[in-house]
Amino acid sequence: MPKETFFNLPETKRTIIETIAIDEFAEYGFDKASISRMTEKCEIAKGSFYQYFEGKKDLFLHLMDLVVKEKLKFLAPTMENPAEHNFFELLKDLYISGLEFANTHPKLVQIGNQVLKNKDHPVYYEAIGSNMSKSYKVFDSLLKLAISRGEVQPDIDISFVSYIISSMNLATVEYYFEVVKGDSDKVVEWNNDMLDTVNLFINFIKHGISVPIKEVVNNDKG
Amino acid sequence: MPKETFFNLPETKRTIIETIAIDEFAEYGFDKASISRMTEKCEIAKGSFYQYFEGKKDLFLHLMDLVVKEKLKFLAPTMENPAEHNFFELLKDLYISGLEFANTHPKLVQIGNQVLKNKDHPVYYEAIGSNMSKSYKVFDSLLKLAISRGEVQPDIDISFVSYIISSMNLATVEYYFEVVKGDSDKVVEWNNDMLDTVNLFINFIKHGISVPIKEVVNNDKG
């Protein structure tokens, strides 16, 4: 946790520090990010930094808090009453909000993924433990509900599907930015390409890719 | 590329260096891995290292070569005549060999994934460019074949499915080690849990999770 001094700062100064820190971590990654370079960019003294934070990790975890808070803003409307909608509609909304979040805050996503993807890194468990984690548990109950409604096959392995669905959320974002959009830096508005991407994933999750074996079809004209 | 001097080394010494380097990268990651520490562990002089390699990146890319070579050994039997088998059987074999590889060479997989997962890292493109890359292109033609055989739905987005199938290969390995096996360090023989894991993924890819909408079924007793 940042020290009290940091939270006593005028909001503008705090925001400058956070913004520059986000840039630094996005550009260099956690390991190569440098406190010295950051304080120079911020035009604050090295010593001041240590008045605000315990060290690099402390700062980074604070940024992760921001990521989660911001992400929740995007997620909130979707998750307000999850039981009211069809499971796949809910999933679609979820992926859409993930994509919208990534589109408006690409750097936050970038530093978030640094952690999310690097289970071997020492910071991983601290970041996950204090923040994210167990997002897959939400899916557990949603899946059970969906099964009882006849929307999802009853014989699936629920924890496996929860896992898949979580990881597909990231995959959607990645696929859009790397394949569809092409990872250029220009920011674009929400568009149909994004919706198409989400639909690709949802359809895949729904139906897979094999040709269904038809049940005994009795077509009188046959 | 390592210098000639390195390849002139007696094989035992070369292997020691490679093994210790793999340990170093697996433990600390690329950024934090230290040449000084490695040379100490190897009991070779710092100067000697620079007789063998241009620097850290050179060494790392050499290790990536080893990863790819070793992985190909596991893949080769499966890919010998890919057109002879049903698409999903081939895919299953592919995932199985991926899992077998990860099981016998966990550290190689670890350092391989460091790169594969970090598209932002400066080393990424060099490692990909010289080595892996375009594995998804193999799937393109296989998928077309599978469609023509009526094994796969004809209206899929081929490049999308190639992408998914590639990323599911990694996901299978991750799921097995993190969820099924529990990521303990003990090495185990090939077992049924691994096969079950692969089957979970293959079934998911085949059928998705939604309850199929039945075609007009005319069951006389209905």
Place this chain on the structure above:
DNA sequence: AAGTCATATGACTGCATAGTCACATTATAC
């Protein structure tokens, strides 16, 4: 044995960083 080439060595230079601390500056209280 002398000469030549390949390899080994580790002290040394130079650089970037983390983190500290005695002191300066500003805000707040009385």
Place this chain on the structure above:
DNA sequence: GTATAATGTGACTATGCAGTCATATGACTT
């Protein structure tokens, strides 16, 4: 206006690293 607390400062220390180079050692040749 003076005292006290909070915050700002940047030179300084200590650490660790990459990469070099003059020199030593060994191996092979004639």
